[in-house]
Amino acid sequence: MIFDKSDNNEYLTLTLDKKLTAVTAEQLEKDLSTMLNGVKDFVVDMSKLAYVSSAGLRVLLKAQKYMKKQNGNMTLKNAVPEVMKIFETTGFDEILNVQ
Secondary structure (H helix, E strand, O other), X not given: XXXXXXXXXXXXXXXXXXXXXXXXXXXXXXXHHHHOOXXXXXXXXXXXXXEEOHHHHHHHHHHHHHHXXXXXXXXXXXXXXXXXXXXXXXXXXXXXXXX
């Protein structure tokens, strides 16, 4: 995973790479628990992501709930067709802010 946090710490862009599986989702969840502190605008770039498991979907949902609780925004961008199909099939395209 690649991430870029702006100087004012209110904007975070996270680029997910390859696959978000149970193993990588666990690490992402741990990383987000500290990275999202003070962030108001969280963008997840999925242009390099080829697959999302149910564990990955859970972590993304948990991150969105955290952001809403902190009065912040989370946006998922640039999903490749295979990943977008997973979001549509599971109904997560209706739950998460996928653009």
